[in-house]
Amino acid sequence: MDGYVRSEYGNLWETHQCRPHAYGHTRSPGFELQAGLLHGHAVSIGMGYGAYLSFLEGWITEREFHRILKVMSTVGLSLRHDILENPDSLWSSQVKMTEKRGGNHCAPIPRGAIGKCGYLNALTRERMESTLIEYQNIAKKYPREGFGIEPHCRDVGLEDPSTVKQHAAHAVPKGSLATDAAMSENSVADPSESNGEKGQSNIEAYNQWISEKQVSRNECETSSSLNSVLSTATKSDTLKPPAFEHSTLFFPGAEEYANAMTSPPTADFVNIANETKAAKLFAPCMVGPIEGQFLKMVAQSKSDKRILDIGTFTGYPALAFADRIPSIGEVVTIEADNAAAAVARKCFKSAQNGYKVKLLETDARKAVTDMVHTGEQFDIVFLDADKTNYRHYYEAALNLLNEDDLIMAGNALCSLVYEENDPVRQSLHEFAQFVRNDKRVEQLMLTVREGVLLVRKV
Numbered sequence: 001m002d003g004y005v006r007s008e009y010g011n012l013w014e015t016h017q018c019r020p021h022a023y024g025h026t027r028s029p030g031f032e033l034q035a036g037l038l039h040g041h042a043v044s045i046g047m048g049y050g051a052y053l054s055f056l057e058g059w060i061t062e063r064e065f066h067r068i069l070k071v072m073s074t075v076g077l078s079l080r081h082d083i084l085e086n087p088d089s090l091w092s093s094q095v096k097m098t099e100k101r102g103g104n105h106c107a108p109i110p111r112g113a114i115g116k117c118g119y120l121n122a123l124t125r126e127r128m129e130s131t132l133i134e135y136q137n138i139a140k141k142y143p144r145e146g147f148g149i150e151p152h153c154r155d156v157g158l159e160d161p162s163t164v165k166q167h168a169a170h171a172v173p174k175g176s177l178a179t180d181a182a183m184s185e186n187s188v189a190d191p192s193e194s195n196g197e198k199g200q201s202n203i204e205a206y207n208q209w210i211s212e213k214q215v216s217r218n219e220c221e222t223s224s225s226l227n228s229v230l231s232t233a234t235k236s237d238t239l240k241p242p243a244f245e246h247s248t249l250f251f252p253g254a255e256e257y258a259n260a261m262t263s264p265p266t267a268d269f270v271n272i273a274n275e276t277k278a279a280k281l282f283a284p285c286m287v288g289p290i291e292g293q294f295l296k297m298v299a300q301s302k303s304d305k306r307i308l309d310i311g312t313f314t315g316y317p318a319l320a321f322a323d324r325i326p327s328i329g330e331v332v333t334i335e336a337d338n339a340a341a342a343v344a345r346k347c348f349k350s351a352q353n354g355y356k357v358k359l360l361e362t363d364a365r366k367a368v369t370d371m372v373h374t375g376e377q378f379d380i381v382f383l384d385a386d387k388t389n390y391r392h393y394y395e396a397a398l399n400l401l402n403e404d405d406l407i408m409a410g411n412a413l414c415s416l417v418y419e420e421n422d423p424v425r426q427s428l429h430e431f432a433q434f435v436r437n438d439k440r441v442e443q444l445m446l447t448v449r450e451g452v453l454l455v456r457k458v
């Protein structure tokens with residue numbers, strides 16, 4: 001054990017790849033337990049497939065690729081397993097492994113010669129699926145059709161790990177909601193019982209979890225770390241947003257998970273999505289289920305009556321607001337594009353609360369200036385039209401709102417994810433920085449979808 005720790009020189013969680021150590025391990029954790037495979041067989045499948053990817057990259061010759069397969073096959077290791085027919089588990093493992101490696105795929109595979117290593121830095125799902133089929137067809141030509149000798153834990157008298165995993169997952173710990181409910185119905189719970197090790201109180205188990213699992217995970221500086229709270233110094237302005245080499249804010253899977261844990265959109269929003277698709281409009285413009293639900297909840301929490309939505313597109317946010325304001329309330333939404341406005345109008349007409357929406361088909365820049373001149377009042381203003389005009393809409397909004405009312409600006413964190421040479425990236429950075437320095441407001445930059453800047457007029 002001591003030697004192992006020394007050889008890993010502080011990299012016990014294998015979060016970096018300074019010493020190549022994980023050949024065959026990028027995807028195998030996704031199917032090892034599920035298939036009930038012995039670890040060596042799962043890894044040899046990963047190695048065989050990795051060798052194929054290396055051959056496709058031109059990093060090893062076909063002969064070297066077959067030499068790797070031949071050695072593993074000769075000693076009885078697996079080159080393939082039926083579980084490879086279902087690529088979902090391999091893919092989710094790859095996503096998790098990429099996350100663990102700091103956002104880099106970084107899969108070590110042979111390069112140059114057997115025994116030397118290179119890192120594969122990208123493998124799309126489509127390519128993974130097609131190359132897996134090719135690899136299995138090759139592996140089938142090996143003895144035993146590429147299957148290993150006694151590859152499963154059960155083959156050698158061990159308990160099948162897939163069932164152990166299920167038992168663990170189904171064993172609801174004491175103190176969890178399900179058990180609490182059952183206990184309150186059937187028996188009197190002993191409050192000293194806990195969900196941790198025997199004899200531990202809940203708070204002891206909790207503190208143990210913090211020290212064992214959370215302390216190391218939180219070692220790097222994050223926005224929620226202690227230093228960010230303690231540092232009261234004003235942040236200095238920067239000419240440009242920082243470099244951020246990603247086209248989205250989140251690692252793959254994070255938003256999908258958040259989405260799965262969020263109330264699903266109702267039929268009116270599914271209809272908007274279908275109509276947007278049918279009209280061949282650029283659907284990613286829609287705020288979508290997470291941000292849409294967020295807008296609904298903000299509208300509800302103040303029981304606002306008049307909301308201004310700048311940049312209707314096909315109407316998702318306008319309807320989200322309409323769903324949460326009283327029937328005497330109104331959502332005024334502005335759209336200059338005829339095709340988008342036509343879809344929005346159709347969707348409002350058929351939606352349950354569409355009657356609360358007033359669609360203005362005009363240029364928003366001029367419309368908001370006119371509203372200020374005529375003294376209109378709103379409780380919330382949502383900006384989601386042309387980003388380079390956010391500053392104009394923001395100034396108008398401050399005149400249309402009262403103290404404590406809210407402005408929300410969509411796509412506010414696209415100052416990180418739009419291309420470096422896209423002027424909109426810079427414009428959003430300058431806008432966020434302006435708001436931060438503006439004494440008329442307080443603000444919160446939320447990492448909801450592509451960023452929502454929430455601004456309260458003080």
Ligand SMILES: C[S@@+](CC[C@H](N)C(=O)[O-])C[C@H]1O[C@@H](n2cnc3c(N)ncnc32)[C@H](O)[C@@H]1O
Pocket residue numbers: 285286287288310311312313314315316317334335336337340362363364365384385386
């Ligand atoms: C990002 S989309 C808005 C998406 C919308 N919030 C949703 O979730 O469905 C921006 C919309 O603003 C509209 N737009 C851009 N500039 C505008 C302007 N000056 N006046 C009115 N609409 C504008 C575009 O036509 C587009 O439909």
